[in-house]
Amino acid sequence: METFDEPRSEEVFRLFGQMAQVGQVIYLTHHRHLCEIARQVVPTVKIHEIA
Incomplete structure (x- = not known):
């Protein structure tokens, strides 16, 4: 999803x-x-932020 544009990312989060x-649902990313x-x-x- 890191390469998705914002509208596509929004749709994925709606699905989540x-x-x-x-x-x-667990999704890991370092993209704030x-x-x-x-x-x-x-x-x-x-x-949840993991340091």
Whole structure:
């Protein structure tokens, strides 16, 4: 997803939000802008930062 444009990334996070209704979704990234997109698209998202 790191090579997706913003609209495509938003659609993937919407799909993740739907998937999370029936199971746990874990997505790992070091791209902070994707975390911001996830927060905008799925307001209930839980983001854990690993140092």
